[in-house]
Amino acid sequence: MKKFVTLFILFIAFLFTFSSCDVSDDTTSNYQFQLVAIDSVEVPQYFVLGETKQIKVYYKRPSTCHFYDGFYYEKNANIRTVAVQMAVFDEPNCEILEEEVATATFNFYVSNPDSYIFKFYQGEDATGQNIFAEYEIPVIQ
Numbered sequence: 001m002k003k004f005v006t007l008f009i010l011f012i013a014f015l016f017t018f019s020s021c022d023v024s025d026d027t028t029s030n031y032q033f034q035l036v037a038i039d040s041v042e043v044p045q046y047f048v049l050g051e052t053k054q055i056k057v058y059y060k061r062p063s064t065c066h067f068y069d070g071f072y073y074e075k076n077a078n079i080r081t082v083a084v085q086m087a088v089f090d091e092p093n094c095e096i097l098e099e100e101v102a103t104a105t106f107n108f109y110v111s112n113p114d115s116y117i118f119k120f121y122q123g124e125d126a127t128g129q130n131i132f133a134e135y136e137i138p139v140i141q
Helices: 002-019
Strands: 031-036 038-042 052-060 066-076 079-089 101-109 116-124 130-137
Touching: 031 066, 038 079, 038 116, 038 130, 052 079, 066 101, 079 101
Parallel strands: 079 116
Antiparallel strands: 031 079, 038 052, 052 101, 066 079, 116 130
8 A cells, every 4th residue: 555655656746846937938039230430438547557447438228128248348469349248039019218327337347558449339330230439548648
């Protein structure tokens, strides 16, 4: 009788385990990543070698389905390309936001004595070419 009760409990546990999981249940949201234009930036007039400086960017959140997801950051010698990356959820009830300005910051450690060139993504022109605001920031020691 004890074996029968043990087998019965294992059988019930097995049923609950596999009946509670439905792999066809797709409740996850679909989303994609998008780069958005940076409207303006606050950069220092100069860097000091070995110090860390905070750089602040301002951008517009396009809709209620756009959520800040960090920075796109590309490093090539002393050139830094920066854009705001957003997760965009595929939802039917997104509202367009006309003027919602948001800010984001990142810390930049100055490790090279040469000037840095920052290129901040500002969208695309009429022909689909990327536009950048460029700042050359000298380094002092």
